[in-house]
Amino acid sequence: MAEVLHRNFFLEGRAGRLEAMLWTTSAAHPPRAAVVCHPHPLYGGTMHNKVVYQAAKALHRRGVPVLRFNFRGTGLSEGEHDGGRGEQEDVRAALDYLAAAFPGRPILLAGFSFGAWVGLRVGCQDARVAELIGLGLPVDNSDMSYLRQCAKPKLIVQGGNDQYGSRANVEALFQTMAEPKRLVVVEGADHFFTGRLDEVDAAIGAWLDEQDLRSAGPAPAF
Template sequence: MPSSWFALLRRRRLSLTVLACLLLLLPIGCAKLEQTERELVFRIEPGTAHWFRGLPAGIEDVQLQSPELGADESLHAWWWPAARQDAPALLYLHGSRWNLTGQLFRIEQLHAMGFAVLAVDYRGFGQSRGALPSERSVYQDALIAWQHLTRLQPEADKRFIYGHSLGGAVAVHLAHELAGEDEAAQAAGLIVESSFTNLGDVAAAVTNTSLPVRWLLSQEFDSLSKIADVGIPVLIAHGRDDRYVPSRFSEALFEAASEPKQLLLIEGANHNNGLRMAGNSYRQALQALGLEIN
């Protein structure tokens, strides 16, 4: 056998060995990559938000129960009944980073509009125990919270889903899932504020790159492919001065959504103060959808 064949065989064996090593290491590398991705997506701030000054009177601490929760997991929520017993109830789904203590100002504004509010911390946030969240786990947590809300407000035409930022994607997914259920499980309306089309789009916008970063993402949060089929009226709101998530994403969501729908672009509002800046426009947009709060 010529020496060149031996050299070729040695190179081929070396290549096969390297390939085998890569295949063995790939799951470990992918697992680490996914963990890092989830850490960056959720960016959990531990403890209490520094601007939190305590709960207003009337808010109840609730521990949600579900067979889906493990022995070392829990799901903590706030329930804030409205002044009227027959008031509509809203499930509040927050975005990344801040737990419920960082969300109170927005919850207060929704409650002042006339909603009874159930606000939930996903596992791993705030007082909810659990491992690092994932797209799958936050979807599951939202469904558990929704099932609790249906017991608090049994009338489907008085139940709403609200999601802010990343929570908007969770809200769209929940509404999409409920669309396939019986009427008793469904919602009257969906409110999505300061959100995006999918995680790949917003990641590319934040990093200001044309590279296909979505290929590296295991978490999709793809609202764009779901919002047309939620089967309920949709209000999409966004501040025009949002520096984190451009309002063009909400415009794209609106275009993809089915009627009835309303788009509320709020002049001068940023990522977090849309409710306050919109004033009565929020209520008017809901009324235009035929959704009465009072």
């Protein structure tokens, strides 16, 4: 795993300061930078959630600086929960930070549950975001139809027994999504991927390898 250089600090958000943590590496030119958005704060979601942590670890292990932050009103972040509206501004504040800290690097935006619903919406629209990862899409009670027109590379990882995003509903949405896209169903896993986080890690790693091969272009012919 890459050497972990921690930085705990506050982002400047529209609703006040946002508690944040950056894992960076000693690499001068990382392949990308990433932000991972956490699940619903009214139900205990924070940047320290196990799924968020595992996703961040999977990215960082592959040389990617990773930013996590607490949405407004969560942890030490200022402001109040805004039902997913103001939280989109929080995501943009995180992107502002990454774009300034890693100029010229493509940004990968990942989110789990509520963090996927809010974060991927911003990521689809923001030109600074090149790649998207959605974990545990809460499609049974949240409108994620915006993904249909999103032509950025997308990885969706879903538990086969997700309580908030049924396999049938996720597969139906996935079929309508623009390419490029990849869906990985973790058979038998619940919304929180209980006992199956290693498979989430593996799915992220395999997809990143594919992305890097694609960006490198075809091998020269001899």
